[in-house]
Amino acid sequence: MTAIPQPREYVNFYDAKKGLMSWLVTHDHKRIALMYFYAISGFFIVAFCLGLLMRLELIAPGRQLMDPQIYNQVFTLHGVIMIFLFIIPGIPAVFGNFSLPPLIGAPDVAFPKLNLISWYLYVIGGLLALSTLMFGDGPADTGWTFYAPYSVKTGTNVSIAVLAAFILGFSSILTGLNFLVTMHRMRAPGMTWFKMPLFPWALYATSWIQVLATPVVGITLLMIIAERTLGIGLFDPALGGDPVLYQHLFWIYSHPAVYIMVLPGMGLVSEMIPVFVKKSIFGYKVIVYSSLAIAFIGYFVWGHHMYTSGMSGEARIIFSVLTFLVSIPSAIKVFNWVSTLYKGSIDVKPPLLYSLAFIFQFTIGGLTGLVVGALAADIHVHDTYFVVGHFHYVMFGGTGFAFLGAIHFWYPKIWGTMYNIKWANIGFAILFVGFNLVYFPMLVLGMMGMPRRYYDYLPEFTLPNQISTWGSWIMALGLLIVIVNLINGRKGPRASTNPWKSVTLDWTHTDSPPSLYNFDEIPTVTRGPYDYRDYENYIKDKP
Amino acid sequence: MSSDDALHDQMIHFDSYGKKLGMWLFLFTEVLLFGGLFIVYAAYRFMNPEAFHAGSQELDLTIGAINTVFLLTSSLTVALSITALQKGDTKKSIDLIMITILFALAFMFNKYYEWTMKYEHGLFPGMDHYNELSAGEAQFFNLYFLMTGLHAVHVIVGAIILLFVAWGIKKGTITQDRYIYLENGGLYWHLVDVIWIYLFPLFYLII
């Protein structure tokens, strides 16, 4: 029997315990989320600057500011940081940690101490990755994919980079494990599975991928380290090995990994849109099943990264067919989001803007994904800038924008103040224009035949490259405005508990910022997650 | 009890099933971790059938079989230790865990002996005879050392976990009414056993 809760004076989670140590040994999911947020943002800025440097080098043919070897190391580190330190952990570690428990009516995650360990593993992995800059022949120059045999032979700091990725993988696994048990065991009374909001559902599908796929890349990376340190030729054809097997093992994780990257972003869009159209999401159950379908089918399409590797024709056809299959649930979601907007009471606020940009950019990314997924077409665009454009559209235009949207959405809940809406919109607009100027030309370049990971290019590729580089500065300006505006928002007006008037538990039943265990008492759920009928009576917006 | 603890206990409840689910999920990650190596094994054995046959001849079937029996028996003893604790016999439970750990040590001793034999024949990564292995046979031994080596690491980790569990029973934090940590330690140990159940025929029985 739960004891009758004594009425408590409101103390927000920042004030519950004070001092640096109380943060470093915290078990509070909200504090851990914030620690992740600052670490992840820091790493993102570093990788973003590496990207700007790459674009600077590519503003014209020939050498601009770095040698080819350095360029290889820059794009490798850019990829490693963006993928392992930003996109994969990003939304689950920050917004999953902060908002999953309140969204399901829970006081914390299932294993709070494990949560803290995940964060420490993240930081250690991140620092280890950055350390490769400091010694020896410098950071790996293999590309973030670390293909054998080059990754086994190159003198750069591959073993450390790969060890960092292994540790980060462990962090990801533990987070996924934590969220799965949390959702199975800690939903509030009355919250059946099909009353659970869609961001938790997205995290649920994501967590299964984190748990089941990550260990495969873990062992693959350990094999690279083993081959480098023990001299065993695991992928050496002269010893009966197969370098293509490395690619198989790598992509058996790394394809599901892209669903780890995008599913949470999709979940955020599903979470934010209803709030700003004051209408339930269209096709809630279908979105749930689509998320699970993407997670499941996603395990079996990895070969589409290997069409030109020398795989058998039979394998290539099978993987192409399966790839088309996995596109269907994603498309379904796009239709559902757009249908949700129809006849809604639309309130144009930054979270909605980012969600709309997500839909637009994810669609472009998804359609170009069909081009690279189609066996015959991919033969022409594999390893060209078309692929680079494609994945930046889904990962940055999709997940990245969703991440920014979520910051703008949960900002008043997390920090208790409100940022300037006008400047947020301006920043968004410039960022949106800049983003598309950077990456759309890449689709054109790929079609024209410019290879990726090339430090130089033929003169006929110059104009699109220039547009892309100028676009990167516009994008940087937009991002700068967004960041400065968010920082200034800390000194903004005090926010009420539910300024967006959402009907989900995280907004209706917690303070801004929330107290230590989120709720005075665990609520009992009777309505669906996006039931906006008569919502004025349920939003509980208190100053 | 401080008001912090009181608030914590009011909001958060001990959940044995949740902890069990968490352990199973962790076991899945271990399965997929070794799974990657089994995938390599499958590909390379398929590509180099005679070489794998030749490599298997070099392994000592008797030691492999004895080790299999050791691990199967250790799985029995840890299962029995749970039964004992469920019946309230903490002493027997602890004794059975210690026997389990003894079997783990015996396994490790055998493994050490096997590897030393290989080392003395130059059949060890980095040594001359190893570098002269033919295509295919090289991969057999790469996988042999990687997979049994990774497995051995898990044997050691499992034994340490069980030591902590035995300590918990002694201290009274693991009891007849709340023994999820013993169950979870047992689950981990059984997984170590299951992995070996597959390793044994795949390495020692290609004769």
Place this chain on the structure above:
Amino acid sequence: MSEEHSGHIVSYKFNILIWVDLLIFTFITIEIAQFDLQELTVAVALIVASIKTFLVGSYFMHLKFEDRFLQTIVVGVGVIFILVLIFLFSDYLYF
């Protein structure tokens, strides 16, 4: 309010019976390996290993007495792994 334990106790005797079965299957797999079964060698070895795993999983690891969900995900993980192997071999079988 969460239930602490299912309460189901596997007797000493039953555990020992399972152990004996496991030893028998170990003996079987060693004996069968003496025969040259060509293509079937791996399959037979894996089948026996899987029977032993089924025994360890169902009884020592208590799965037989756990809820449907736990049983399903264990099987599910096995299915996913096997499917991955099958798709991998779509490459290696047709070189």
